[in-house]
Amino acid sequence: MKIAQVVCIFKPYKGGISNVAYDYSSGLAKMGHEITVFTPLYDEKDKEFTSQEFKIVRLKPWLKFGNAAYIPQLFGLLKNFDIINLHYPFFGGAEIVWLLKLLQKNKIKLVINYQMDVLGVGALKYFFKLHTKLIMPRIIKAADKVIISSTDYAQNSDISKLLQNNPDKFVVIPPTVDLQRFFPQTKNQELLDKYNFKADDLILLFVGALDKAHYFKGIDFLLESLNSLGLNNLKLLIVGKGDLKKTYEAKAASLGLQEKVIFCDSPADSDMPKYYNLCEALILPSIDKSEAFGIVLIEAMACAKPVIAANLPGVCSVFEDGVSGFAFKVKNREDLQDKLRKIFSHAEVRTKMGLAAQQRAAELYNQSKQLKNLEQLFLSL
Template sequence: MKIAHLVSTFPPYHGGIGNIAYHYARELALLGHEIEVFTPNYDEGARALDRENRFKVHRLGPWLKYGNAALVPQLLWKLSSFDIVHLHYPFFGGAEWTLFLPWIFVKPPRIILSYHMDVIGDGVIKLFFKGYAKTVLPVLINQSSAILSATQDYSDSSAISRYMTRKPVKVIPYGVSNLFQPKERNEKLAGRLNLSSSDSVILFVGGLDRAHYFKGVNLLIEAVAKLKRPGIKLLIVGNGDLIPVYRDQVRKREMQNQVAFITGVTDQELPDYYNLADMTILPSINRSEAFGLVLLEAMACGKPVIGSSLPGVRAVIEDRKNGLLFQPGDSEDLKEKIQFILDHRETGERYGLSGFKKVEEHFRWTPIVGQVEKAYQEVIAKQPA
């Protein structure tokens, strides 16, 4: 099959949706399909990386852009020859152009929509997102031949739940790369980060830009500040324009010797950070967090995880089996969960082993993308001759 993936962000930008689209494209190309990715061009240096892929990446110059939204009408005349167009929602400025495909092509491609997350925001942006969800989203869903979601829990409580009676959702989880495995502590990295063997290391990995405001980094800093015990080190790994804001919070809390911000970490380097840590935490504050790939990465390295009790995240973390859930937005509850792992090392190790087994059984990319391929085949089989 000839398949196009439309996605608002793509590596080297660090974000869950782009990461997922990358692994879909990579695995589908390995299965012999002709894959092309269409994404806005935010980084001129990214084109050099694209030559390493087994699939084509088209980085489109946006006519207008705001955050991760980009107006790319040139999509219209680039999608005529595909069997499947896989739209990764949300993609403001890109998704809307798929609505015109049935009007301009005699045999339009079939649309698959992956619903990654509800978009919330604040102020005027919040009003825009609400209006979009009530007007454009229903039309996008109606034109799609299949809707994919990572968890039933999230789709049942999301903006698409009201449309599920007429357009059932196919649940296919996201996965984790085989790069992420348990391994020995990287002592060279530990030395570079000034970590001693007696330090307790808490890890956060995620976007630190305004598009990822919901990750709850400020909440995590507050929770760690409340621990009041020596030897705690918080590693915050990621890139983005909110780093100065978080640094200021750390300075005001006088935690400069406790918290390290680490930027520019590659996917190949990330497993060393997970394996250094005693736990990984995803402290997201609202349902813009729909899954939590970093939790899978930590679990794949055999580490216990702590996450907000949000739809989607609950499908990854089984409370008191492979990690702990805490009340979203509650820094005191998060502090207590961190304290529990620190005080019960054997239990934490048991959570880590359980998480590793769960990843191996359910969350590796190759079998997951096999399910995506099957969804495509079912859609093509239903297409009129």
């Protein structure tokens, strides 16, 4: 099949939507399908990322803002594909795909990945709210199938009524983890030395983008929670980059956490398993439902690491609370601190939860299994 992947952001940018689109493209290409990724060209440096498995077409936006871009060129480029797979949200691109589907109707098979609700902050939240009310439902209704990461998230999201009214249109295919890359390993001594970790240090890991588009990751809240936690040998390693990184570094310094919080720019993808295996547990302290899943959770789980995450729809269904990790009340500092103490004060708890996490990752998020489910969905249309 000829399959078009349409996504608002793509590698080398690191983020959930980009990662899902890449995994789909690479996996389907390895199965013998002809894949073309259409994505905006935000920076000329992005062209440095290429693939021998599939084609990447980076289109110069007529207008752009953050991870949104108006690229009407899409209209003339998507007419000869068997499947168009649109990763939503994509402001400025999704509308073009929708228009094409309305005009071509049965000539085009459209599959939408509904990645997340969009809330935003400041004046943007009013635009997003209006778009969600007036435009988004029409885009979703135009699709032949809609992929969701979990029923839990969809039932609590902005597409809940659409799901209720037409459940057969929706298919659960969660994000995946490559179990050949992510598995338990001993701590990498080179990284321990690089970040000056001591033998008795206990490492809490955060992995995620530190830009304005990912304001919802909850780094401010996490730093404030650590400030009065205790646990003197606990260290927080923050892996990620973005335009808010210096702000977070200043925040950590103002709280007197310079010795407890280490910031690290995003390493090469090939090195990420070493970082997961460096920690005792991974944390995802997101503050609103812009966080729909959390791929970092399943990557850590595959490495036999327990996870600690906000009790958000979708996120809390990734792991079993009290079995493979702990969920805490959203933006509740005391509850997060309680869960951190439970994890980091009892090594046997971490070990038991880590093994349960690894088993769950293998059973539910195995990349090869879920990509076969994706292929079968496309072939059925």
